[in-house]
Amino acid sequence: MGRYDLALIGFGGVNRALAELISQRGDRLAEELGFALRVVAITDLRAGSLIETDGIDLAPLLAVEPGELSFAGLPGGDADPRNEWVIREVPADIVVEATFTNPTDGEPACSHVRWALTAGKHVCTTNKGPVALAGRELGQLAAEHGVSFEFEGAVLSGTPILRTARRVFGGLEITGVQGIMNGTSNYILGRLEEGIDLPTAIAAAQELGYAEADPTADVEGHDVQLKLMILANHVLGADLCREDVFREGISHITPQDVRDAVSKGLRWKLVGSATRRADGTVEARVAPVALPGHHPLAGVSGPVNAVAFHTDLLGTVTVSGPGAGRIETAYALLSDIIAIHQRHHADDDTAPLPRVLQARVLQETHRG
Amino acid sequence: MGRYDLALIGFGGVNRALAELISQRGDRLAEELGFALRVVAITDLRAGSLIETDGIDLAPLLAVEPGELSFAGLPGGDADPRNEWVIREVPADIVVEATFTNPTDGEPACSHVRWALTAGKHVCTTNKGPVALAGRELGQLAAEHGVSFEFEGAVLSGTPILRTARRVFGGLEITGVQGIMNGTSNYILGRLEEGIDLPTAIAAAQELGYAEADPTADVEGHDVQLKLMILANHVLGADLCREDVFREGISHITPQDVRDAVSKGLRWKLVGSATRRADGTVEARVAPVALPGHHPLAGVSGPVNAVAFHTDLLGTVTVSGPGAGRIETAYALLSDIIAIHQRHHADDDTAPLPRVLQARVLQETHRG
Numbered sequence: 001m002g003r004y005d006l007a008l009i010g011f012g013g014v015n016r017a018l019a020e021l022i023s024q025r026g027d028r029l030a031e032e033l034g035f036a037l038r039v040v041a042i043t044d045l046r047a048g049s050l051i052e053t054d055g056i057d058l059a060p061l062l063a064v065e066p067g068e069l070s071f072a073g074l075p076g077g078d079a080d081p082r083n084e085w086v087i088r089e090v091p092a093d094i095v096v097e098a099t100f101t102n103p104t105d106g107e108p109a110c111s112h113v114r115w116a117l118t119a120g121k122h123v124c125t126t127n128k129g130p131v132a133l134a135g136r137e138l139g140q141l142a143a144e145h146g147v148s149f150e151f152e153g154a155v156l157s158g159t160p161i162l163r164t165a166r167r168v169f170g171g172l173e174i175t176g177v178q179g180i181m182n183g184t185s186n187y188i189l190g191r192l193e194e195g196i197d198l199p200t201a202i203a204a205a206q207e208l209g210y211a212e213a214d215p216t217a218d219v220e221g222h223d224v225q226l227k228l229m230i231l232a233n234h235v236l237g238a239d240l241c242r243e244d245v246f247r248e249g250i251s252h253i254t255p256q257d258v259r260d261a262v263s264k265g266l267r268w269k270l271v272g273s274a275t276r277r278a279d280g281t282v283e284a285r286v287a288p289v290a291l292p293g294h295h296p297l298a299g300v301s302g303p304v305n306a307v308a309f310h311t312d313l314l315g316t317v318t319v320s321g322p323g324a325g326r327i328e329t330a331y332a333l334l335s336d337i338i339a340i341h342q343r344h345h346a347d348d349d350t351a352p353l354p355r356v357l358q359a360r361v362l363q364e365t366h367r368g
Numbered sequence: 369m370g371r372y373d374l375a376l377i378g379f380g381g382v383n384r385a386l387a388e389l390i391s392q393r394g395d396r397l398a399e400e401l402g403f404a405l406r407v408v409a410i411t412d413l414r415a416g417s418l419i420e421t422d423g424i425d426l427a428p429l430l431a432v433e434p435g436e437l438s439f440a441g442l443p444g445g446d447a448d449p450r451n452e453w454v455i456r457e458v459p460a461d462i463v464v465e466a467t468f469t470n471p472t473d474g475e476p477a478c479s480h481v482r483w484a485l486t487a488g489k490h491v492c493t494t495n496k497g498p499v500a501l502a503g504r505e506l507g508q509l510a511a512e513h514g515v516s517f518e519f520e521g522a523v524l525s526g527t528p529i530l531r532t533a534r535r536v537f538g539g540l541e542i543t544g545v546q547g548i549m550n551g552t553s554n555y556i557l558g559r560l561e562e563g564i565d566l567p568t569a570i571a572a573a574q575e576l577g578y579a580e581a582d583p584t585a586d587v588e589g590h591d592v593q594l595k596l597m598i599l600a601n602h603v604l605g606a607d608l609c610r611e612d613v614f615r616e617g618i619s620h621i622t623p624q625d626v627r628d629a630v631s632k633g634l635r636w637k638l639v640g641s642a643t644r645r646a647d648g649t650v651e652a653r654v655a656p657v658a659l660p661g662h663h664p665l666a667g668v669s670g671p672v673n674a675v676a677f678h679t680d681l682l683g684t685v686t687v688s689g690p691g692a693g694r695i696e697t698a699y700a701l702l703s704d705i706i707a708i709h710q711r712h713h714a715d716d717d718t719a720p721l722p723r724v725l726q727a728r729v730l731q732e733t734h735r736g
């Protein structure tokens with residue numbers, strides 16, 4: 001059975017959840033997927049770096065509270081993250097980038113990705129920065145070095161939006177996309193419909209852990225803007241910069257606006273939309289829209305996210321699911337690793353299937 | 369460039385729409401998909417059979433009104449459909465089965481599929497009968513003969529439900545599924561919410577072409593029962609017969625029931641659901657359910673269909689889209705053909721991508 005050695009860059013919620021998945025159900029996953037996963041390096045701004053080329057024992061690390069984790073005293077440990085050295089030099093097959101999103105220039109994550117790809121290592125990431133701001137360049141760099149650059153989790157956490165567009169829409173022309181891609185603002189709009197005012201709704205979202213202390217990125221549409229760039233560039237083949245994407249948040253929507261909409265059967269949603277124009281270019285905008293009840297995004301409530309794909313032969317196909325969450329986002333990384341395996345190391349027929357399907361195929365093969 | 373020769377069994381709405389796609393945009397599709405499609409045989413209960421191993425010229429056939437089409441006078445034509453002979457003997461790569469659904473024993477479609485698979489031909493079908501009633505046997509027969517048996521269109525027409533479960537959920541455990549899988553009954557329930565009584569709502573559905581002259585299969589849940597069997601058997605690895613699936617239609621729901629539900633924020637939907645029990649077996653039932661507003665299926669209105677997948681790591685992921693339509697269902701057949709190509713004749717890297725993506729990858733490769 002094959003094995004992938006991983007270097008985890010950033011050990012916050014998401015990569016920690018991936019480590020939990022590997023530690024707690026690695027054997028079961030290996031049986032299902034046909035490959036094992038081993039973590040050989042972890043770096044983190046606060047905890048430092050930890051390298052063990054024979055595989056890090058994850059359970060003891062996961063037993064320590066996140067804020068108290070320090071690699072400095074451990075064998076192979078260092079107080080310094082040493083990101084460039086770890087990414088370039090430690091023998092890993094896949095670099096898993098999950099540091100913070102920098103919406104201005106994507107750094108230092110962009111450099112992390114570049115170092116890894118240039119060193120001939122596959123990269124998967126949940127970090128919107130590098131994908132939205134340098135996705136095309138990094139994709140070309142990956143192609144030049146014969147490796148993969150995967151980023152399903154950068155849009156709707158584990159809900160498979162990008163991979164759905166690539167894998168099950170063959171023969172269709174996607175003419176446009178519309179998405180509810182920020183659970184915090186969607187939750188807040190739902191509370192406004194209940195008659196609560198904006199500051200109270202934001203406070204409630206913060207209490208539930210949906211909103212950050214500074215809710216600007218969620219409420220003013222900056223987060224959706226980056227996700228829409230990724231979606232439009234990947235699914236519609238656009239090449240959008242931030243300046244190309246009109247952005248308006250939900251902060252100016254009044255309780256009266258919401259009441260008026262509800263009385264007309266409409267629901268306000270913060271919608272990111274991208275449409276192919278007649279000349280082939282793509283128009284993209286983030287703005288609150290009062291959607292009619294029958295619109296496929298109108299019923300998407302609370303923290304749920306969704307993307308509607310408008311197509312030539314099928315009309316609209318909509319995929320909804322979680323848009324955030326530690327485990328959900330870690331699953332996106334796992335799905336990226338599966339995609340890397342399928343592309344580089346597996347025949348089409350051995351592509352991993354959900355467990356029951358695999359059992360059934362085996363059964364059929366044996367019977368056959 | 370490769371080419372697939374098709375034998376179309378049944379020339380009603382769906383296979384006719386597939387012939388239109390091939391006739392009208394075959395060149396564009398070939399460029400995108402990397403293979404050409406050619407129809408070498410058509411059989412139909414009323415029109416007879418038509419065989420032209422160098423490829424049938426489709427445009428003249430499509431210019432004739434469906435009811436007036438007769439192959440008897442044409443070169444290679446015959447008044448007799450001669451299904452068994454055509455399926456077994458005409459040199460086709462793929463047999464496309466789109467005759468009527470027989471919900472009792474699946475015939476004659478089951479025999480059509482068996483003849484084709486035994487002759488070493490791939491089969492794709494939109495016919496619920498063979499898939500729901502003999503899916504496992506036919507899947508094994510296909511495996512024995514080294515060919516594919518594909519049936520995406522048997523559940524939600526072109527909306528990619530089965531392929532989503534197989535291709536983008538690797539590493540997940542699907543614990544259950546719930547679906548709105550009949551647009552007619554969903555439309556009727558919507559009209560009941562508007563205060564219209566059942567007979568009037570059924571008449572409206574018939575006028576719009578949603579409901580048949582005899583609406584029993586749609587209204588009493590027989591159609592959903594077959595689709596749920598396909599979904600549960602395929603996605604949860606169950607082995608359900610019709611007797612295993614409890615079925616209750618919507619005909620006993622009163623306007624008062626609907627008003628009561630609406631007043632509590634609930635919406636009646638005809639839901640097909642399958643859940644894995646603790647012992648590994650699968651419980652499946654079709655019944656009207658009053659769903660709370662935040663349920664992912666509650667907002668699915670009119671003729672739209674949807675399936676919610678409940679999973680271990682991602683919670684619920686829902687896919688919605690058309691559940692019927694000539695072109696939409698013909699697209700399901702095209703997506704089946706693409707799947708056959710990917711499995712048997714393509715490297716992973718040459719898997720067809722939506723057009724813009726392909727253009728972009730080519731561009732990236734050239735730049736690289």
